[in-house]
Amino acid sequence: MDLSARLAEQQAGGLTRQHRLVEGPQQRRLQVKGRELINFSSNDYLGLANDPAVRQAFIEGADQYGVGAGAAHLITGHTRAHHELEGALAEFTGRDRALLFSTGYMANLGVLSALTDRHDVVYQDRLNHASLIDAGLLSRADARRYKHVDVDDLQRQVDDRQGIIATDGVFSMEGDIAPLRALAAIAQPRGLMLMVDEAHGLGVLGESGQGSAAMAGLGQEEVPLLMGTLGKALGTYGAFVAGSETVIESLIQFARSYVYTTAPPAAIACATLASLEIVQGEPERRERLFDNIRYFQELAGQLGIQAGNHQTPIQPVRFADIDTLMQAQQGLEAQGLLVSAIRPPTVPAPMLRITLSSEHQRQDIEQLFAALETALNDD
Ligand SMILES: Cc1ncc(COP(=O)(O)O)c(C=O)c1O
The missing domain is CATH 3.40.640.10 (Type I PLP-dependent aspartate aminotransferase-like (Major domain))
Known part of the structure; x- marks a missing residue:
């Protein structure tokens, strides 16, 4: 198999996967490249990874x-x-x-x-x-x-x-x-x-x-x-x-x-x-998580953003194509928000996978939507 050709093809399709170097523990705010980013990307739904x-x-x-x-x-x-x-x-x-x-x-x-x-x-x-x-x-x-x-x-x-x-x-x-x-x-x-x-x-x-x-x-x-x-x-x-x-x-x-x-x-x-x-x-962790999910849904509804359902912490926001998805993800990151961009073949259509945790504060979610609105309007 021609590995170089395969890698070039992956890059041409905008599909290259890359590591992100995280400098500290998994938590609400992550240290990445000397910056602190609000973490909407991990599966640490109850904030236990660094408890x-x-x-x-x-x-x-x-x-x-x-x-x-x-x-x-x-x-x-x-x-x-x-x-x-x-x-x-x-x-x-x-x-x-x-x-x-x-x-x-x-x-x-x-x-x-x-x-x-x-x-x-x-x-x-x-x-x-x-x-x-x-x-x-x-x-x-x-x-x-x-x-x-x-x-x-x-x-x-x-x-x-x-x-x-x-x-x-x-x-x-x-x-x-x-x-x-x-x-x-x-x-x-x-x-x-x-x-x-x-x-x-x-x-x-x-x-x-x-x-x-x-x-x-x-x-x-x-x-x-x-x-x-x-x-x-x-x-x-x-x-x-x-x-x-x-x-x-x-x-x-x-x-x-x-x-x-x-x-x-x-x-x-x-x-x-x-x-x-x-x-x-500590059921209060789940209560905080579900409060955050409800708040997320409420703000999504107000802005007319179609996200996931109200029962789980995984909220997909879909994009028409990979370029606009990647631009939105980079725009969010520039504003201090870490959200995963998921591309085919992992999913059928490009999307941001936003995950919520019990540790997010309301202001984190407000900040996310302010940035998302800008990203979607630039789309
Ligand atoms: C639904 C599902 N099953 C299985 C796995 C694999 O679990 P692990 O990361 O422990 O290998 C994952 C994620 O990694 C998952 O999302």
């Missing part, structure tokens, strides 16, 4: 266990801290058992390839996260996609084969919520397993932050495969799958992305235990 109690648990965890896990979970990498976190996550999500994975990407790969074979089929929402889509393609199952949140399209595709229906609970770019009850109603009578990726629901939705499945009133029977990530609202790193004994034991035996990789550091498990306690014990 003092979570940081302290991490430090104490490192004092007790050191830094590296040293080996895979099934060799010597699985500590009491990992074990306790798995128990706490199972209890939190109302599942029999939970299993930690090093990342959400690896959890999704593990589930779809370990729990299906070539006779099975995996149905996925077309806008599922890349890790689920890749997982479907890497599994030996027949990988099918249905139109975004279109239950009728799924219904038309299902046949009598066994397999999995997999969906993001909250879609990572659109910020909308999957029709989980309708998906469960298709899956259950056919013996298909419904898998919900709670990367953006965990900590945010449901009474105590158990996620979108809990908010829809669905337990282990209706959603036998629940995946959650720890690097977003929980503010740490890694992921887990929660489900029945049989599901978890199958993952331990057969999920290659679990078996053949170093366990995450025990100190991360210690920090996550602390953040899980905060998620359950």
Whole structure:
């Protein structure tokens, strides 16, 4: 393959991806290139990534266990801290058992390839996260996609084969919520397993932050495969799958992305235990987050800006083309606001992905809309 030609093509299409060098912790204001920017780009929805109690648990965890896990979970990498976190996550999500994975990407790969074979089929929402889509393609199952949140399209595709229906609970770019009850109603009578990726629901939705499945009133029977990530609202790193004994034991035996990789550091498990306690014990964080979401929606409505829905912290604002999107993003950055520009192929059409957190102040959101109005009028 001609790599240089491919890179040139990426650049010509305005699609080159670049790092941004951040100088300090994830928080409401980020230090970037010597400037302080209001952060509307991260998934730290509850402000836990740099919370003092979570940081302290991490430090104490490192004092007790050191830094590296040293080996895979099934060799010597699985500590009491990992074990306790798995128990706490199972209890939190109302599942029999939970299993930690090093990342959400690896959890999704593990589930779809370990729990299906070539006779099975995996149905996925077309806008599922890349890790689920890749997982479907890497599994030996027949990988099918249905139109975004279109239950009728799924219904038309299902046949009598066994397999999995997999969906993001909250879609990572659109910020909308999957029709989980309708998906469960298709899956259950056919013996298909419904898998919900709670990367953006965990900590945010449901009474105590158990996620979108809990908010829809669905337990282990209706959603036998629940995946959650720890690097977003929980503010740490890694992921887990929660489900029945049989599901978890199958993952331990057969999920290659679990078996053949170093366990995450025990100190991360210690920090996550602390953040899980905060998620359950400080509902005021979710209240502040939802106040901010409501305020965002109100200001968007006043300015006639079409954004996301009122139920999640992910708010897409769409643009006609990549050039105007990039100009708007740079304009916002010049005014001290950090917002992610998301381009195809990550999303079907160019958009700003604005994420809100419990830590934003009303004036941050006002500043964002003042700058957005200018950017959209220059469009
Ligand atoms: C919906 C969804 N699933 C899975 C992942 C992957 O999780 P991780 O970052 O832990 O690999 C992400 C984001 O990264 C996501 O948005």
